[in-house]
Each structure stands twice: as C-alpha cells, then as structure tokens.
Amino acid sequence: MIAEETLVQDLQHPETRSQAFEVLVDTYKQRLYWHIRRIVLNHDDADDVLQNTFIKVYKNIKGFKGESKLYSWMYRIATNEALTLLKSNAKKLDVGSGELQDRMLGNLKADVYFEGDAIQLKLQKAMATLPEKQKLVFNMKYFEELKYTEISEILETSVGGLKASYHLAVKKIEAYLKEEA
Template sequence: MKEEQVFIENLIKPLTKDKAFNELVTMYKERLYWHIRKIVLNHDDTDDVLQNTFIKVYRNLESFKGDSKLYTWMYRIATNEALTFIKKKSKRMQISPGELQTRAIENLKTDVYFEGDTIQLLLQQAIATLPEKQKLVFNMKYFESHTFEELSEILQTSVGGLKSSYHIAAKKVTEYLKSNETF
C-alpha cells in the first residue's frame, strides 16, 4: 500500500508526473485494452476509448482521493468511457446500443484482431443479448476474474446485487449456447 501511495504522489508532482504516468500506461494499457474491448468489441474503437481513458486519468490525477485502488479507479473510468462511447456511437448512427452490439458481433467474423473460433463467436453473441449491467458483470467476472468485492468498487454496486446479476447472466448465456448448439 505504501508503494502505491508513493507512486500516486509521483503521478501528482509536476517534476515526476510524466515519467510516472508513462509507467502507469505501461502497467495497465493491456489490461484496460481487453476490458474495454469486451465492451465495445471493435479494435479501433477500443484504441480510441483507451486513449480517452488515459487522457481522463491524466487530467484527473489530482482529484483521485485514494478511497479505492488506483487500478479500480482507472477501471471505473474505462468502463464509463466505453459505455459513453457506445451510447454516442449508436446515437450518431441512429440505431439502438443493442443493434450496435449486434453489428459489432457480425464484424468480429472479419476482424483481423479477433482470434476466436466459432464457439468463441457464439459466446460473444450470447453475451451481446444480455442487458448492459449483466454484460459488464459477466465479462469482468468470467474473462477478467475480478472478485465480487473488486467489481463492487469498480461498478459502485453491492456485492449481493453483483452476484445476482452474474448468476442470472451466466444462466442466460448457458441457455443461449444450448439453444444455438451447432457442434
């Protein structure tokens, strides 16, 4: 904990801010990339959201209170940026966020950055059918192995509510996969 406090102080001090921020980007860019990618599904969009996330982190470092871990705070920013991006993009395209997600799933088939097979594509289709909160909770728990306590901090929701959302989402995904079995 003391190490993180020193690191945070270095992120705020004008003389060490840029160097410490470069370290921060190096430490978290891959994890945040994959977190955002699970939400927006498209590589180029993910890069845009990731860049916006780090800009927002950089600009708001002084307002970080230390109530949570730095990483949790950044995940919260990344999550909000990704959700905002989806809303803005769907509004710009004049389609629902759900339709945008459906199109993104279809585009995964030709996305050179998607390394999944038919089963993984089917899993992404199943996840896309979930309501936004269940989708977030499922992705963060299933793919990123966050604890419910970490999710509670990141999403600012009760552990009990998150457990319920995850179990309902897992059940829906399982049902979708069973009803669309092609193997």
C-alpha cells in the same frame, strides 16, 4: 510493483509526473485494454477508449483524493468511456442499442483482429443478449477474474447484487450456447 500510494503521489508531483505516468500506463495498459475491448469489441475503438482513459487519468489525477483505489477509479473511467463511445456510435448511426449490438457482431466476422471460431462467435452472440450491467459483471468476473469486492468498488454495486447478476449471466449464456448448439 510500485505501491499505489507512491504512484499517486508521484503522478501529482510535476517533477516525477511523466515518469510515474509511464509506470502507470505500463502497469495498467493490458488490463484496461481487455476490459474495454470486451465492451466495444473491435480493436480501433478499444485503442481510442484506452488512450482517452489514460489522458483523463493524467488530467484529473490532481483531484484524485484516494477515496477509492487508483485502479478502481481507472476501471470506472474506462468503463464510462467505453459505454459513452457505444452510445455515441448508436446515435451516429441512428440506431438503438440492440441494433448496434447486432451490427457490432456482424462486423466481428470481418474483423482482422478477431480470430474466433464459430463457438467464440456464438459466445459473443450470447453475451449480446445480456443487459449491459450483467455483461459487465460477467466479463469482469469470468474473463478478467476480478474479485467481487473489486468489482463492487468499480461498479459501485453491492456484492450481493453482483453475485446475483453473475449467476443470472452464466445461466443465460449457458442456456444460449446449449439452445443454439
């Protein structure tokens, strides 16, 4: 795999830019896609957000100073884009975030790109009960298997706070799954 610093330099150079961008997309497309999909739940929205994320990265890479790591910067953009999409969806439908979550879960049952059974649907319902931040932390730790230090850099939150969020999220999901069994 190409070193991150070299990749950033190549992205900032007009001659190497397009090739480096292809490498960037290839390296991160799956990770970022799943990160986004877990927030927006359906494939079409995830596809939109993923494309917008890479376009933002492409347009703003010149200003990237390397204060954070490239991947955490991209994760941050992806997270913001995904949450912004949810907010604008809620606005369009004129509903609150709770109602939006309910609708998203309802749509999941008919989604051709969701093959989950009753247990997996229940898992999504359990996750929908979590506050936004806890859900993010849970997804990133449990499914994406990121380290606390990495999540800390992406979400700009202390490791201690993340551990507490994760712990609470696991407890709540377990309790939900047990209760509704």
